[in-house]
Amino acid sequence: MRARARVRVRRTLLTTVAAVGTTALLLAGCAQDPDESPDQGAPATGKSGGAAQTTLTVGVFGAFGLQEAGLYDEYMAQNPGIRIEQTSIERNENYYPQLLTHLGTGSGLADIQAVEVNNIAEITATQADKLVDLGKAPGVDKAAYLPWKWAQGTAPAAKGGATVGLGTDIGPQGICYRKDLFEAAGLPSDRAAVGALWAGDWNKYLEAGRTYKAKAGEGKAFVDSASGVMAAVTGSSAQRFYDDQGKVVYKTNPAVRGAFDLAASFATDGLSAKLQQFTPTWDQGFSNGSFATVSCPAWMLGYIQDKAGSAGKDKWDVAQAPKPSNWGGSFLVVPKAGKHAEEAARLAAWLTAPAQQAKLFEKRGSFPSASAAYKLPAVSGAQHAYFGGAPIGEIFSKAAEGVPVAAVGPKDLVIAQNLADIGMLQVDQKGRSPQEGWEAAVKAIDNALDQ
Amino acid sequence: MTDETVVLSPSAVGPERPAAEGGGRSGRGGRAQVWRSRRYRWDLRFSPYAFVAPFFLFFAAFGLFPLLYTGWAALHQVELTDPDSMTWVGLRNFTRLWDDEFFWNALRNTVTIGLLSTVPQLAIALGLAHLLNYRLRGSAFFRVAVLTPYATSVAAATLVFVLLFGRDYGMVNWALSAVGFEAVDWQNGTFASQFAVSTIVIWRWTGYNALIYLAAMQAVPGELYESAALDGASRFQQFLHVTVPSLRPTIFFTCVVSTIGATQLFGEPLLFNGGAAATGGSDHQFQTLGLYLYEQGWVNLHLGRASAIAWAMFLILLLIAGAARLLRGRKDSR
Numbered sequence: 001m002r003a004r005a006r007v008r009v010r011r012t013l014l015t016t017v018a019a020v021g022t023t024a025l026l027l028a029g030c031a032q033d034p035d036e037s038p039d040q041g042a043p044a045t046g047k048s049g050g051a052a053q054t055t056l057t058v059g060v061f062g063a064f065g066l067q068e069a070g071l072y073d074e075y076m077a078q079n080p081g082i083r084i085e086q087t088s089i090e091r092n093e094n095y096y097p098q099l100l101t102h103l104g105t106g107s108g109l110a111d112i113q114a115v116e117v118n119n120i121a122e123i124t125a126t127q128a129d130k131l132v133d134l135g136k137a138p139g140v141d142k143a144a145y146l147p148w149k150w151a152q153g154t155a156p157a158a159k160g161g162a163t164v165g166l167g168t169d170i171g172p173q174g175i176c177y178r179k180d181l182f183e184a185a186g187l188p189s190d191r192a193a194v195g196a197l198w199a200g201d202w203n204k205y206l207e208a209g210r211t212y213k214a215k216a217g218e219g220k221a222f223v224d225s226a227s228g229v230m231a232a233v234t235g236s237s238a239q240r241f242y243d244d245q246g247k248v249v250y251k252t253n254p255a256v257r258g259a260f261d262l263a264a265s266f267a268t269d270g271l272s273a274k275l276q277q278f279t280p281t282w283d284q285g286f287s288n289g290s291f292a293t294v295s296c297p298a299w300m301l302g303y304i305q306d307k308a309g310s311a312g313k314d315k316w317d318v319a320q321a322p323k324p325s326n327w328g329g330s331f332l333v334v335p336k337a338g339k340h341a342e343e344a345a346r347l348a349a350w351l352t353a354p355a356q357q358a359k360l361f362e363k364r365g366s367f368p369s370a371s372a373a374y375k376l377p378a379v380s381g382a383q384h385a386y387f388g389g390a391p392i393g394e395i396f397s398k399a400a401e402g403v404p405v406a407a408v409g410p411k412d413l414v415i416a417q418n419l420a421d422i423g424m425l426q427v428d429q430k431g432r433s434p435q436e437g438w439e440a441a442v443k444a445i446d447n448a449l450d451q
Numbered sequence: 452m453t454d455e456t457v458v459l460s461p462s463a464v465g466p467e468r469p470a471a472e473g474g475g476r477s478g479r480g481g482r483a484q485v486w487r488s489r490r491y492r493w494d495l496r497f498s499p500y501a502f503v504a505p506f507f508l509f510f511a512a513f514g515l516f517p518l519l520y521t522g523w524a525a526l527h528q529v530e531l532t533d534p535d536s537m538t539w540v541g542l543r544n545f546t547r548l549w550d551d552e553f554f555w556n557a558l559r560n561t562v563t564i565g566l567l568s569t570v571p572q573l574a575i576a577l578g579l580a581h582l583l584n585y586r587l588r589g590s591a592f593f594r595v596a597v598l599t600p601y602a603t604s605v606a607a608a609t610l611v612f613v614l615l616f617g618r619d620y621g622m623v624n625w626a627l628s629a630v631g632f633e634a635v636d637w638q639n640g641t642f643a644s645q646f647a648v649s650t651i652v653i654w655r656w657t658g659y660n661a662l663i664y665l666a667a668m669q670a671v672p673g674e675l676y677e678s679a680a681l682d683g684a685s686r687f688q689q690f691l692h693v694t695v696p697s698l699r700p701t702i703f704f705t706c707v708v709s710t711i712g713a714t715q716l717f718g719e720p721l722l723f724n725g726g727a728a729a730t731g732g733s734d735h736q737f738q739t740l741g742l743y744l745y746e747q748g749w750v751n752l753h754l755g756r757a758s759a760i761a762w763a764m765f766l767i768l769l770l771i772a773g774a775a776r777l778l779r780g781r782k783d784s785r
Binding site for chain 2: 093097100101104122126127276279280281284285288290410414417418421422425426429430440444447448449450451
């Protein structure tokens with residue numbers, strides 16, 4: 001009995017220790033140590049030279065392009081003491097809430113984090129105190145950037161007025177169109193003539209659509225979706241959802257309501273293919289040629305090329321949009337909580353410098369937000385083979401320089417999303433009247449903005 | 452099992468005690484003995500807790516704490532942009548749900564999608580299990596085959612269904628038009644979209660439930676069928692009068708599990724909206740409670756409101772459970 005008891009004691013102690021130990025291990029495993037966790041897709045072979053290495057992490061969403069364009073490798077070659085690792089989350093919807101929680105707790109952050117343009121106002125307004133003032137970082141030249149892009153990354157004066165976000169790319173828009181469909185409908189197909197069809201006025205774009213439909217016949221859609229038109233038109237307005245004082249004004253702003261009604265006309269006149277953007281059906285629409293035009297920011301050219309495939313080659317072209325307009329773009333921010341904030345700021349400045357932005361455009365089609373890059377041959381001379389050799393550098397530079405400085409607000413994304421996915425979609429796909437669609441959107445936005 | 456209960460009961464520890472006290476009589480050996488037996492008693496008393504501790508630690512960290520903290524957050528106005536600053540608002544987040552038409556719409560959708568998916572799902576599962584219960588060639592193959600949809604990820608299954616239910620190039624509409632029906636806009640119709648979402652759920656979970664039923668069916672004594680057959684009952688009559696009554700507790704169990712699953716429905720309606728927005732369609736026509744909770748918390752960033760919805764869902768489940776219990780209690784007493 002005694003002997004058995006002793007054995008049992010020992011065994012229990014052992015298992016207890018094992019149990020507690022396992023728990024501790026598991027719990028420790030949950031707490032991520034950014035320095036030790038091997039990040040996916042990171043170049044595992046850091047130069048293990050004699051000098052002490054500093055590992056900088058970059059957190060991005062989607063296929064951001066910095067790594068793909070070889071910018072990290074280039075920086076590491078120039079700075080042997082630095083190793084760069086990247087983590088990527090596919091969708092910004094998942095990336096952004098996580099970034100906010102990490103900023104809130106001051107842990108789990110990468111040394112550099114990307115921020116989408118629709119979120120930048122919320123970041124500058126609510127998180128500026130947790131971010132490094134990159135306006136003062138070595139190597140940053142304010143004059144190189146488009147003024148409105150610089151302003152978007154800068155916190156309001158009440159929050160210290162620091163420039164916490166450095167712009168990477170922007171989304172100046174053109175109108176992508178199908179040459180063959182235009183020809184079949186008796187419209188001009190040369191990109192200068194097409195641009196001239198609607199130059200200076202979005203209403204002329206609608207008129208062109210009506211002409212197209214009259215000649216092409218029933219069942220031939222002019223645009224992919226009414227909400228795409230709405231995004232393009234609102235992007236060309238100097239005031240959108242917020243006024244300069246930061247008040248929500250989308251409800252009373254005639255520019256927003258005008259854009260909504262104009263876009264709704266595309267739906268009510270039967271000019272729209274009634275698709276929802278970034279859905280599989282929309283993708284199929286590109287390959288099936290179910291619409292003749294789509295308002296396309298620079299970053300969408302690659303998307304069209306992917307989706308329309310080789311069958312669409314020499315059919316697509318890109319013309320100047322009726323008015324300069326912007327859709328999308330991103331920023332880099334450096335959290336103060338990072339261990340290497342100083343080196344990270346230097347890297348962020350380098351990554352967003354005009355020369356690197358030009359490389360990103362050349363390799364990935366992300367259009368530079370640094371206007372100084374437009375003069376570089378990689379941009380000014382750029383042509384897109386898939387789009388009939390269109391001089392995209394020229395077309396998008398012209399659009400970029402004409403984009404009005406619009407005040408961005410913290411809830412831009414929510415407002416834009418509900419206007420498109422509730423209001424305009426009801427008009428486009430459910431056949432509701434524009435007034436009904438507008439009211440449904442307003443109701444959803446009011447609910448979303450109410451804290 | 453019996454050994455354990457003996458060990459755990461205090462009376463079993465008792466007899467050890469006199470020996471320990473007796474050991475105090477003589478020197479060091481005695482003291483060691485006291486220590487040993489004391490350790491033995493501690494071991495008996497506390498080591499079971501050490502064994503179960505990992506579960507409770509995890510449960511406290513990832514189950515209980517989030518539950519309570521969510522309840523606490525539900526009483527505050529708190530935004531994801533600044534989760535540390537919470538403003539006390541009492542029950543406002545809950546009371547406002549009364550006037551929140553989006554909440555009621557989501558609740559209604561959850562119920563209808565839940566019924567649309569659960570009822571056919573369990574009925575089909577029962578029928579399938581009945582078929583699988585026959586002696587047939589390659590039964591193992593069929594049993595594995597019915598379970599394969601369950602092994603598919605929600606995301607993959609839903610993305611395929613989105614293509615199948617596509618308005619312009621979907622296979623379902625193609626088949627419908629081939630037999631002379633009008634193409635249906637599966638995304639936009641209220642019933643059409645809810646039906647489409649339900650089919651994904653049915654497709655994924657029917658096999659799982661069928662296997663549970665099958666397991667229960669195999670426990671039904673064969674004599675019951677034999678005597679039923681002797682009485683001249685057809686296969687269907689046997690199913691109705693022998694199988695189904697014997698399966699009643701299992702059916703109840705699957706109903707409970709499916710109800711919980713239906714209340715939490717999230718992935719299918721989220722991804723069925725190809726744009727991956729949490730609106731559940733342009734008219735919120737297939738926005739479930741889970742989706743609305745996600746929209747409030749992770750799109751609109753209102754953590755307080757989202758927490759209140761989470762707790763409302765929890766309370767609704769408790770209500771359903773209570774109702775089911777009452778119903779079952781009445782049935783059993785009959």
